[in-house]
Amino acid sequence: MALAMNGPVRIDYQRMAAGAGPAVILLAGAGRPSTDFDYAFCAPIVAAGFVPIRVDSRDTGRSAAMAGAMPDLHAIKAAALGAGDAKPPYGIADMAADVLAVMDAEGIAAAHFVGRSIGGLVAQQLALHHADRVLSLALVMAMSRSMADAVPDAALDRLMTENIPDEEAYVARQLTVAQANGMAEDFDAERVAEEARIAWRHGIHPGGTARHFAASLAAPDLRVALGGLRIPALILHGRHDKVIPLARATETAEAIPGAVFEVDETMGHDGPPRLRQAWGERISAHLTAAIAHA
Template structure:
């Protein structure tokens, strides 16, 4: 993980600036990767992006609003996740984050892209597909949920510790706290790569440490309505990937998502938690590639 800021592009969209980075041949089939709660684009490892690119895709990852090198909305009220869950209006909504992504697709020079979202990024990608269907060629929802409060409901205690806990005081404390969180949510069936995760935590801190931004994102997530009924209107090829040992968003969230979208394919993985185990990267790439190919065939 050796990010150079010289390779980071910036796009003015929806009244903010989004930082983004691409991998592969610009002439290849485009994929947009949407990351989850409080997590920078680095959550999509360089090597994973390179694998997707080597399979014939032009891959773009980006920092959502309020994380990393994208705009931080410090002028907005603080995020209050519990109040948002109980119905109070958050500083912004998932629809705003989906609008960001829709405009980014245009700013990248595409009429549409294949969209892959992880965790909250899956929720954003679902909203993007529902509200901006002309921008989405296919949808892959990973480790995510429909927004239902009955199935696949996020473990609020774990999520709150990740983004709404008391900020750490030093760089070293931030790194150790990130490692603790990742160990809690990671895959029990696969090795925990402490060296890789420590480097990612350090780089994330050095890019921008902003727990207040994560709290605003969390409020947006908890304020989102149940999308189950609306997902019946999704008209693009859809893939749902989920870990069977996910401690943050149970596998019922993936099953509910697949059941809600007509014709969706569901693939679950024993021993996988709420992360991207390196051993599964080739299978993720193969499954995503199959869905992308279906989307391209539908456009022909």
């Protein structure tokens, strides 16, 4: 692991290959450490000559924990819908600045980006406000605006009251999440538990998922600005995603000129091994095509 500093905020990251090939920045989902981008996912990208760099977003993994009072997700949701002015502890723009710090630490002028869920929002923010540093986008489970009108209050209640004191509690939590959000045929309790232990030992921060949700609830609507992008974009989404509706990914694809949009009929809001491998292979082809047409 290596580290970069965005002011006082420490961001840890890991190069997943040696060499001087084009960099591919990997940004995980809400509350999730960079270990979600495992070696099976990275292997085809590395084989194609790229250098994946997986980043622990703030409040995840070995990056800084943004400890403090639990955000009032209901108030932030209301503000996003036009009632009140509650703000998240930090926003998508702050998370994007963390990524720029990583790029600067590595001496990377421009990179390709892979973003999953909230990681995709961060990647889009960078493409819009730092266009010279983004060569292409690959968005998995995509959205381009706040989810305030789609997230039920009960889900926010669970996040605000969530207490995960130890590894076993986190394993139990992830088993519940996998059953709720994934496809039944992909559920493998042993596999889910093993991956939960890997994530816990890498770093799960109390309140981190809630603070990430706060940032995504307060996210700006990027759709109009996305119309100005002129970079290759690939969007992968599951027909059965219960967290980010397919309509959110569809509108993101429609907003980005020339975006390739692929809907997986066997995918929910989860990343079992078969999907991680498929994503790695498809994204590798997308990156190779982006280089060829540059």
